[in-house]
Amino acid sequence: MLMQKENTPQMFDAIAQTYDKLNHRLSLNLDKVWRRKFVKFVSDRNYDVVLDVASGTGDLLLELQKLKSQKYIALDPSKNMLEIAKAKVPTAEILISKAEKINLQDDSVQLITVAFGVRNFASVDEAFKEFYRISQKNACLAIMEFALPKNFLCRFGFKLYLNLIIPFYGKIISKNKQAYKYLSKSIVDFANNVDLTNKLEQAGFSDIKVKNLLCGAVKIYKAKKIIF
Ligand SMILES: C[S@@+](CC[C@H](N)C(=O)[O-])C[C@H]1O[C@@H](n2cnc3c(N)ncnc32)[C@H](O)[C@@H]1O
Numbered sequence: 765m766l767m768q769k770e771n772t773p774q775m776f777d778a779i780a781q782t783y784d785k786l787n788h789r790l791s792l793n794l795d796k797v798w799r800r801k802f803v804k805f806v807s808d809r810n811y812d813v814v815l816d817v818a819s820g821t822g823d824l825l826l827e828l829q830k831l832k833s834q835k836y837i838a839l840d841p842s843k844n845m846l847e848i849a850k851a852k853v854p855t856a857e858i859l860i861s862k863a864e865k866i867n868l869q870d871d872s873v874q875l876i877t878v879a880f881g882v883r884n885f886a887s888v889d890e891a892f893k894e895f896y897r898i899s900q901k902n903a904c905l906a907i908m909e910f911a912l913p914k915n916f917l918c919r920f921g922f923k924l925y926l927n928l929i930i931p932f933y934g935k936i937i938s939k940n941k942q943a944y945k946y947l948s949k950s951i952v953d954f955a956n957n958v959d960l961t962n963k964l965e966q967a968g969f970s971d972i973k974v975k976n977l978l979c980g981a982v983k984i985y986k987a988k989k990i991i992f
Contacts, residue, residue: 769884769885769886769950770886772884772946773840773841773842773862774842775940775942775943775946776820776840776842776844776845777842777843777844777845778844778940778943779938779940779943780821780842780844780845780847780848781844782937782938783820783821783845783848783938784821784823784848785937786933786934786937786938786944787823789933789937790929790930790933790934794978795823796823798879798908798977798978798982798984799823799824799827799879799908800827801975801977801984802824802827802877802879802906802908802984803824803827803828803830803831805906805975805984805986806831806875806877806904806906806986807830807831809904810831810832810833811831811833811874811875811904812833812834812835812874813833813834813835813837813872813873813874813875814828814831814833814835814836814837814873814874814875814876814877815837815839815866815868815873815875815876815877815898816828816836816837816838816839816856816877816878816879817839817840817863817866817876817877817878817881817891817895818839818840818863818878818879818880818881818882818884818885819838819839819840819845819846819849820840820842820845820846820848820849820880820881821845821848821849821852822838822846822848822849822850822852822853822856823852823879824877824879824908825838825849825852825853825856826852826853828877829853831875833874833875835857836853836855836856836857837856837857837858837859837868837873838850838853838856838857838858838859839859839860839861839863839866840859840860840861841860841861841862843860846858846860862885862886862891863878863881863885863890863891863894863895864885864886864887864890864891864894865890865894866894866898868898869898870897870898871898871899871900871901872898872900873898873899873900873903874899874900874902874903874904875903875904875905875906876895876898876899876903876904876905876906877905877906877907878905878906878907878908878909879907879908880908880909880910881909882907882909882954882960883909883910883950883951883953883954883958884950888958888960888963889963889966889967892963892964892966892967892969893967895967896967896968896969896989899989900989901989901990901991902988902989902990903988903989904986904987904988905964905969905985905986905987905988905989906984906985906986906987907960907984907985908982908983908984908985909954909960909982909983909985910951910954910955910981910982910983911955911980911981911982911983912952912955912956912980912981913978913979913980913981914980915979915980918979918980918981922979922981923952926948926951926952927948930944930947930948931944931945931948934947960983960985961974961985964985964987968989969987969988969989970987970988970990971987971988971990972985972986972987973985973986973987974986
């Protein structure tokens, strides 16, 4: 039986120890390049308070240190993933929580980031509502997520990779085939069913910019909370 979204925190708890190793191997270290590009994409201004949602083992949180912000908060429902993040960035505040209900005050954050996390949310709408509530005026929300390339050949190659290579290596390294089957399925389901630009607009965000990486297999969205 395949994993339900509500159970993903337990799944990430189970694979936390091998998560980084597998991430780097499966992406041939491209994930490091994507995180660097992501941070560059949002580095056109300064932010006092940065919230990294679905922070996991903190690789993006680490890269975000380049922004030299005053305060960093790492949010994730998986305690085991966050323990690894805390070891990488000991100064970060830790919030064990889901994105759909965040224990932070209204208008308190200037940058919210999510890398490869939104497709795990049980409700993207609820999470985006929360992001809007806690964002200050002119705050930035930046999201990186897998997508399906438009080009037929790239799309075919990416689907082969998702359906064969990820579950195979996932089983060998993490000993958890179910988790890596879920990973592939969640990418395809999400890409086929969720229009992130539309959801961002519905939540009130505007000035949305999208950057494609790897033929569109990875997309970065940047949006603002603009109050007229
Ligand atoms: C694929 S990992 C991404 C981790 C990290 N951002 C990265 O780039 O490597 C997805 C993370 O989403 C977290 N997650 C699952 N459901 C969530 C939810 N409802 N709200 C916030 N995070 C969630 C998981 O615990 C996991 O750490």
